[in-house]
Amino acid sequence: MADLNPTAASLLGFLHGGEASGYELVHTAEQLIGDFWTLTRSQVYRELAALAGRGLVEAGPAGPRSRQPYRLTDEGRAAFAAWLAEPPGSEQIRYPLLLTIAFGSALDRDRLTEFIDGHRADHEKRLADYRERVAAGAPDRFTEATLAFGIRYEEAVLAWMDELPAILDGR
Amino acid sequence: MADLNPTAASLLGFLHGGEASGYELVHTAEQLIGDFWTLTRSQVYRELAALAGRGLVEAGPAGPRSRQPYRLTDEGRAAFAAWLAEPPGSEQIRYPLLLTIAFGSALDRDRLTEFIDGHRADHEKRLADYRERVAAGAPDRFTEATLAFGIRYEEAVLAWMDELPAILDGR
DNA sequence: CCTTGACATTCCACTGTGGACGGTGTGCCA
DNA sequence: TGGCACACCGTCCACAGTGGAATGTCAAGG
Numbered sequence: 001m002a003d004l005n006p007t008a009a010s011l012l013g014f015l016h017g018g019e020a021s022g023y024e025l026v027h028t029a030e031q032l033i034g035d036f037w038t039l040t041r042s043q044v045y046r047e048l049a050a051l052a053g054r055g056l057v058e059a060g061p062a063g064p065r066s067r068q069p070y071r072l073t074d075e076g077r078a079a080f081a082a083w084l085a086e087p088p089g090s091e092q093i094r095y096p097l098l099l100t101i102a103f104g105s106a107l108d109r110d111r112l113t114e115f116i117d118g119h120r121a122d123h124e125k126r127l128a129d130y131r132e133r134v135a136a137g138a139p140d141r142f143t144e145a146t147l148a149f150g151i152r153y154e155e156a157v158l159a160w161m162d163e164l165p166a167i168l169d170g171r
Numbered sequence: 172m173a174d175l176n177p178t179a180a181s182l183l184g185f186l187h188g189g190e191a192s193g194y195e196l197v198h199t200a201e202q203l204i205g206d207f208w209t210l211t212r213s214q215v216y217r218e219l220a221a222l223a224g225r226g227l228v229e230a231g232p233a234g235p236r237s238r239q240p241y242r243l244t245d246e247g248r249a250a251f252a253a254w255l256a257e258p259p260g261s262e263q264i265r266y267p268l269l270l271t272i273a274f275g276s277a278l279d280r281d282r283l284t285e286f287i288d289g290h291r292a293d294h295e296k297r298l299a300d301y302r303e304r305v306a307a308g309a310p311d312r313f314t315e316a317t318l319a320f321g322i323r324y325e326e327a328v329l330a331w332m333d334e335l336p337a338i339l340d341g342r
Numbered sequence: 343c344c345t346t347g348a349c350a351t352t353c354c355a356c357t358g359t360g361g362a363c364g365g366t367g368t369g370c371c372a
Numbered sequence: 373t374g375g376c377a378c379a380c381c382g383t384c385c386a387c388a389g390t391g392g393a394a395t396g397t398c399a400a401g402g
Contacts, residue, residue: 036269065397088267096259098207104313142275145338156327167316236366
C-alpha cells in the first residue's frame with residue numbers, strides 16, 4: 001500500500017529525529033547516506049511535497065527565509081517501518097571510466113592513463129577520508145558498517161588500478 | 172559542440188561495428204557494458220531518435236518486423252571520438268542494502284541478516300560469472316580490464332559481508 | 343550602509359527506469 | 373496444415389534522478 005521509493009523512505013527515516021526543512025534534509029542525507037545513495041535538492045523538495053500530499057508528512061508553520069519544516073505523521077512512521085522491512089534491491093553502478101576503457105581501442109593509450117590517474121587520486125582521497133572517519137569513531141555500528149563498505153570498495157578500485165597497466169599493455 | 176551523454180556515445184561506439192537496430196543495440200550494450208553501465212530499451216530508442224535528429228546517425232531502409240537499422244554518419248564518428256577523449260565523470264553507486272543497514276537500528280537483526288545473505292548469493296554468482304569469462308578468454312584486453320574491475324568489486328563486497336557480523340554485533 | 347555568504351526554495355530540461363502494450367516473422371509439433 | 377509459442381522489434385507512459393539557473397532572505401562584519 002505504502003510503496004515508497006528509497007529516497008522518500010530515507011527522508012522519512014531522517015524525520016524520526018524531529019522536524020526538518022528540505023534544506024536540512026539535503027544536508028543530513030549528504031552526510032549520512034551520501035556516500036552510497038545520491039540525492040539532489042530538486043528531488044528532496046519534490047518528494048517532500050509528494051509525501052505531504054499522501055499524508056506521510058505534515059508541513060509545520062513556515063519559518064524565516066521561507067523555511068518550511070516538515071514532521072512525520074503516524075502514517076509516515078508506519079510507511080517507513082514497512083519500507084525498511086522490505087528486501088532492498090540490488091545496487092547500481094555506473095562508471096564512466098569503465099565505458100572509456102571498454103572503448104579504449106579507439107583512444108590514445110596516454111590519454112587513457114591520464115584519465116585513470118585522475119580517478120585514482122579521487123579514490124585515494126575518499127579512502128583516506130573513510131579511514132579517518134572510522135578512526136575518529138563512527139557514531140554507531142551501522143554507520144561503521146557503511147564506512148567499512150566504503151573502505152573495501154575504494155581499496156578494491158585502487159587494487160584494480162594497480163593491475164590495470166599489466167592488463168592493458170600485454171603482460 | 173557535440174556534447175553527448177555517455178549512453179548516446181556508447182550507441183555511437185557500437186555502431187562502429189556496422190549498422191544495427193535499436194533492438195540489437197540493447198542486447199549488444201547489455202553484453203558489452205551492462206555490468207557497469209545500465210541502459211534500457213526506452214532509452215536506446217529515445218537516444219537513437221535524438222541522434223538521428225542531430226545527424227549523428229542515419230536510419231536505413233526498414234526491415235522485417237518494423238526493424239529500423241541505423242548507421243553511423245561521419246559527424247557521428249567525429250562526435251564519438253570527441254566524447255571518448257573527454258575525461259570520464261566519477262562513478263555513481265546506489266546501494267539500497269546500505270540504506271537499510273544505515274537505518275538498521277530500526278530493524279530486526281535477523282531480518283537484516285536475511286537481507287545480507289540474499290545479496291551475498293547474488294554477489295557470489297556474479298563473481299563466479301566474471302571469473303568464468305576471464306578464464307574463457309576475454310575478447311580483448313579492454314574487456315578483460317572491465318572484467319577485472321568486476322572481480323575486484325565483487326571480492327570486496329564479499330569480504331565486507333564477511334566482516335559485517337563483527338561490526339554489527341559489538342565485537 | 344553595503345557586501346558577502348549561508349540559508350531556503352522553485353523551476354526546468356534532460357536523463358534514467360521499468361512496465362504495459364502491440365505487432366510480426368519463424369519454427370515446431372500435433 | 374494449422375496453430376501456437378517464442379524471439380524479434382518497436383512505442384508509450386509515469387515516475388525517478390541529475391544538475392544548473394534563478395530568486396529571495398536574513399546575519400555578520402567591515
